[in-house]
Amino acid sequence: MLLTDFIIFVLSLWVGFEVISKVPATLHTPLMSAANSIHGIVLAGAIVIAATAHNPVGYILAFFAAAFATMNVVGGYVVTGRMLKMFKRRPAPATPAGPPIEPSPNGARGATASGGTANTGASNGAKA
Amino acid sequence: MLLTDFIIFVLSLWVGFEVISKVPATLHTPLMSAANSIHGIVLAGAIVIAATAHNPVGYILAFFAAAFATMNVVGGYVVTGRMLKMFKRRPAPATPAGPPIEPSPNGARGATASGGTANTGASNGAKA
Amino acid sequence: MTGTFNTVIQLIYLAAASCFILGLHLMNNPATARRGNQVSIAGMIAAIIATGVLVIHLGVITATGWIVLLAGIGVGGGLGLYTARTVKMTAMPQLVSVFNAVGGGAAALVAIRDYSQLGSHIGAATSVTTLLDVIIGSVTFSGSIIAAGKLQGLITSAPVTFPGARIVNLLLAATAVGVGGYVIASPSLIGLGIVIAAALIFGVSMVMPIGGADMPVVISLLNAFTGTAVAMAGFVINNTGLIIAGALVGASGGILTKLMADAMNRSIGNIMLGGFGSGDTAVAIEGPAGAGVQSIAADDAAIQLAYASKVIIVPGYGLAAAQAQHEVAALADLLESRGVDVSYAIHPVAGRMPGHMNVLLAEANVPYPLLKEMDEINPEFARTDVALVIGANDVTNPAARRPGTAISGMPILDVDAAKSIIVIKRSMGHGYAGIDNELYANPKTSMFFADAKKGLAELAASVKTLVA
Amino acid sequence: MTGTFNTVIQLIYLAAASCFILGLHLMNNPATARRGNQVSIAGMIAAIIATGVLVIHLGVITATGWIVLLAGIGVGGGLGLYTARTVKMTAMPQLVSVFNAVGGGAAALVAIRDYSQLGSHIGAATSVTTLLDVIIGSVTFSGSIIAAGKLQGLITSAPVTFPGARIVNLLLAATAVGVGGYVIASPSLIGLGIVIAAALIFGVSMVMPIGGADMPVVISLLNAFTGTAVAMAGFVINNTGLIIAGALVGASGGILTKLMADAMNRSIGNIMLGGFGSGDTAVAIEGPAGAGVQSIAADDAAIQLAYASKVIIVPGYGLAAAQAQHEVAALADLLESRGVDVSYAIHPVAGRMPGHMNVLLAEANVPYPLLKEMDEINPEFARTDVALVIGANDVTNPAARRPGTAISGMPILDVDAAKSIIVIKRSMGHGYAGIDNELYANPKTSMFFADAKKGLAELAASVKTLVA
Numbered sequence A, B: 001m002l003l004t005d006f007i008i009f010v011l012s013l014w015v016g017f018e019v020i021s022k023v024p025a026t027l028h029t030p031l032m033s034a035a036n037s038i039h040g041i042v043l044a045g046a047i048v049i050a051a052t053a054h055n056p057v058g059y060i061l062a063f064f065a066a067a068f069a070t071m072n073v074v075g076g077y078v079v080t081g082r083m084l085k086m087f088k089r090r091p092a093p094a095t096p097a098g099p100p101i102e103p104s105p106n107g108a109r110g111a112t113a114s115g116g117t118a119n120t121g122a123s124n125g126a127k128a
Numbered sequence C, D: 001m002t003g004t005f006n007t008v009i010q011l012i013y014l015a016a017a018s019c020f021i022l023g024l025h026l027m028n029n030p031a032t033a034r035r036g037n038q039v040s041i042a043g044m045i046a047a048i049i050a051t052g053v054l055v056i057h058l059g060v061i062t063a064t065g066w067i068v069l070l071a072g073i074g075v076g077g078g079l080g081l082y083t084a085r086t087v088k089m090t091a092m093p094q095l096v097s098v099f100n101a102v103g104g105g106a107a108a109l110v111a112i113r114d115y116s117q118l119g120s121h122i123g124a125a126t127s128v129t130t131l132l133d134v135i136i137g138s139v140t141f142s143g144s145i146i147a148a149g150k151l152q153g154l155i156t157s158a159p160v161t162f163p164g165a166r167i168v169n170l171l172l173a174a175t176a177v178g179v180g181g182y183v184i185a186s187p188s189l190i191g192l193g194i195v196i197a198a199a200l201i202f203g204v205s206m207v208m209p210i211g212g213a214d215m216p217v218v219i220s221l222l223n224a225f226t227g228t229a230v231a232m233a234g235f236v237i238n239n240t241g242l243i244i245a246g247a248l249v250g251a252s253g254g255i256l257t258k259l260m261a262d263a264m265n266r267s268i269g270n271i272m273l274g275g276f277g278s279g280d281t282a283v284a285i286e287g288p289a290g291a292g293v294q295s296i297a298a299d300d301a302a303i304q305l306a307y308a309s310k311v312i313i314v315p316g317y318g319l320a321a322a323q324a325q326h327e328v329a330a331l332a333d334l335l336e337s338r339g340v341d342v343s344y345a346i347h348p349v350a351g352r353m354p355g356h357m358n359v360l361l362a363e364a365n366v367p368y369p370l371l372k373e374m375d376e377i378n379p380e381f382a383r384t385d386v387a388l389v390i391g392a393n394d395v396t397n398p399a400a401r402r403p404g405t406a407i408s409g410m411p412i413l414d415v416d417a418a419k420s421i422i423v424i425k426r427s428m429g430h431g432y433a434g435i436d437n438e439l440y441a442n443p444k445t446s447m448f449f450a451d452a453k454k455g456l457a458e459l460a461a462s463v464k465t466l467v468a
């Protein structure tokens, strides 16, 4: 059991390692905040210990664990959402929406710093 | 057991999904060949069934399994190696080594189509 | 519990984890970032509900347990929602840090509870993860609170250190680990208490010596810590969901920390060891000084701007410090209404947190497309009549181009390529890096010495008079 | 077996899998690709040795088992090494396809062996994966062999199809799955045989209707299939190493297939349904034809090249077909010795496989830095005196820039920006896409009608005479 847990742990590390590709600096803070919300899943752990609590100490620990975890998960997602609102797109009044970047032939996945903006830029163009 | 195996399976799918970022087309064939060699790990399976074989049928199956798998793994890696040899660098006689690309601030990971060549180009410059 | 039931729960956890992964993936790109967050939320809801169902199914939870649990969720949820809704955009990093703290705290509590309950009946393997969870969780808890305090200005953002600080840190770490090892061998709650105390103090003494301006990176690092702590909690209560999500955050947080540090060309190492993160110690020498620096009056600056055909605004930390985002937006609108082509040059590390300028200007409803990333806008400066630098310093300092300076190697905005440059700042005071800026001595440059907020208001006023 | 022993083996598998991941990661970038392959190899060796040790430790293997095993390894290894060493660079895709076939075959055999041995004692869950393994493995086996045959020219590369082919495919698939379901319910070797047969035939009939030129994509897809089959084999014999590595290949292979298809702007869907992958049905109409097309003689072409200051060579499928790589390298050296700046413009899908031109020119020892990717070289055409197009057609066809053509939307090399263009091909014959090329009617273009090998030799000769 511990072994398979460990295997799962390592594989998840790999996923985390690979999932963050080159990100425009603008997204660093939102991404940090998003990752932050995800570890709010510890709430699941809090629920479990609340379920097995039978004495005052247990209840107190469970209470704080639940409160802390919920604060993390709720607050985290709301803040992230607010940060990402700044990517809402409104038609650009004066300037052209984006740089004329040649669509690279295999531009399938993984936003690059410039690539990222290019995308938004492009879709602005579409909207504007 | 089946459950944890499945979890491991899904996580590995995610890793595979994330690990291939934008690759210069030049590398498509070598990458395909590399992935090909990796599934040569089925040789481990062949060894296991050879270990548990006790009748002619079992032996025959084990033999072919072992032969097939070994061919896959050995051939795969050798071919990949040969393909990648073409990235060996020799000082460029006439032309400049690479395009003058501004190093992007967070150019930490994940090669982009052009980025890829830029890298090689750059290092040529260094070598030349 | 029935096998199949458990299986279903596990599969839901797996699905949730997949949502988290997909969410992060989508967040690599501004175009899909918001969808990413929604996917992630969906996964979280699924995971929590599944756990609730599991607990009900187990049926061991007492009535008090329910009350405690729901009370905790209510209180925590309320606090989280309220703070997250009301916090000012620019104060978000410290809030994230607080959420970090509570996350780490919760992870630690899970392990503590587990340890105190099981006492000596736990196998060594489990209690190693238990202790790791306790230690990492506690360090993150106190460390994150200090980090938040520094950013909020409740604690001096200047590096606080004292002779022998390093040794103290080493001792604390040694205590936590050493005693930790002991309590694994022979379980004792006092021992555990010592471990917790040592870890908490260590968290404080780890972050105190780091300058406020480096906090974004530190927070990101502590974020990765919390992830790891949560993964450990997953081992403790043997919950796959926690393990996967925790490890995911641990690794991606680590990568993210590196990207951040790279962007402000610092190494994580020398950030953690403290050093020039001293932040805003830049003393504002009153009045202009320095050789060959020419200053300019509001009206003349206004004329240049009003009759330019292309203006690029270069915002920096000063704009945030002066809270002048609305003024700058107003001025830009004014110029645009006169047909001037206005755009903003956003340096990756302008301000004091990644994306600082974006949040700031978003607050003033500057359309996102007007904000241009550095690589995108640098070529445009040559075609620009006036570069209006507002409270930006280091990110425009040509000194970065030659080696041997505090900012050498940091990519900068090629402001000096513009036909003329107007700099709004209060004095010749230094920026974060604490070095002089050669740009100000450039003959093309004229300094408009003023607080950003007031200065911009003046400019707007005089532009208006011009138009009238 | 002892728990710890098993644990160690599992950890070695995990380490091996991590090597595979890291290897693929490094292979995303030309600069680190070779190291990536070495890391991957290291992981593989570790995994195999660990398995060997495991088997010895179990001690159940018979002497005959050893002989059989080692014989198999010897034969397979020898074959693999020999073919891989001796194959011509340009024949590599078909060889990869063969390795694919044997990999899938091996995976299928593992499941067959397992099924035949365990008979009815297996739980449904296991035998679902068993059947999946058998089916996917068999399809890959026969499909890959056909694909290799088409590329090698042993089987016509033209799409082979007949009325009702689709229905037949459906029936075959239905049989495999249906009977598969039956043999899970009530195990029977005959049933398994039917499943295998149906799967094998399906593999053939799936690949036959696809044109030879689309084979690189098909091979990549089958590669992903094999990965999945191997993962299933991992489920069958409950081996984590196989599961991780297999799933890894399954997913990354899938992504890679998509990237490939995108690069030659096809969708995987319409490739699998066959269609205009018909490849080299381009009939070579003898002698020049077409309005307003001017042809040029070797000497005149030689003069243009010899006195140019910058020449870009645009190789295409024709260069490979004529095996003229050494001739082009020789000509390039000759020009460079005269101080002409020569470089090669490599279109991502020039030729018939990704990287076709790179392997081809590498064979003639053209230094890698001279090969420029499309995005990098396109801006340079404007500064180019002569663009020498050798057996390239579609990748230079301006028709791609406007909608409604077979290649619309495919990014092309901006050859027509060069001051003058010389095209070497045998006739006005079409390329892979089977459409006319407006470039040839361009006043700046002069056609040098010849087989690439002969033509280039002539050119070199006349350049030499000029120098003398």
Ligand SMILES: NC(=O)c1ccc[n+]([C@@H]2O[C@H](COP(=O)([O-])OP(=O)(O)OC[C@H]3O[C@@H](n4cnc5c(N)ncnc54)[C@H](OP(=O)(O)O)[C@@H]3O)[C@@H](O)[C@H]2O)c1
Pocket: C213, C214, C215, C216, C264, C265, C282, C283, C284, C285, C315, C316, C317, C318, C319, C321, C322, C348, C349, C350, C351, C352, C353, C354, C355, C356, C390, C391, C392, C393, C394, C395, C396, C424, C425, C426, C427, C428, C429, C430, C431, C432, C433, C450, C451, C452, C453
């Ligand atoms: N973005 C991040 O994630 C991050 C994190 C940590 C550190 N940093 C560092 O912070 C720096 C950011 O560069 P920057 O150019 O944005 O800022 P800066 O280099 O720190 O300069 C800010 C300037 O604004 C002026 N200023 C301060 N208050 C002002 C006010 N009320 N009105 C007008 N001007 C005011 C100051 O000059 P006066 O005193 O003369 O007014 C100061 O020179 C970089 O060195 C970066 O590495 C960034």
Ligand SMILES: NC(=O)c1ccc[n+]([C@@H]2O[C@H](COP(=O)([O-])OP(=O)(O)OC[C@H]3O[C@@H](n4cnc5c(N)ncnc54)[C@H](OP(=O)(O)O)[C@@H]3O)[C@@H](O)[C@H]2O)c1
Pocket: D213, D214, D215, D216, D264, D265, D282, D283, D284, D285, D315, D316, D317, D318, D319, D321, D322, D348, D349, D350, D351, D352, D353, D354, D355, D356, D390, D391, D392, D393, D394, D395, D396, D424, D425, D426, D427, D428, D429, D430, D431, D432, D433, D450, D451, D452, D453
């Ligand atoms: N790279 C890949 O992965 C891949 C895979 C599948 C399909 N494709 C497709 O293949 C095409 C590649 O374009 P391409 O420009 O490289 O090739 P192409 O468009 O297929 O044109 C090749 C040209 O070479 C000429 N040629 C043939 N044999 C020759 C010889 N012995 N000497 C001189 N010329 C000869 C032919 O004209 P003559 O008959 O008049 O000589 C033909 O027009 C693209 O459409 C691409 O989508 C690529």
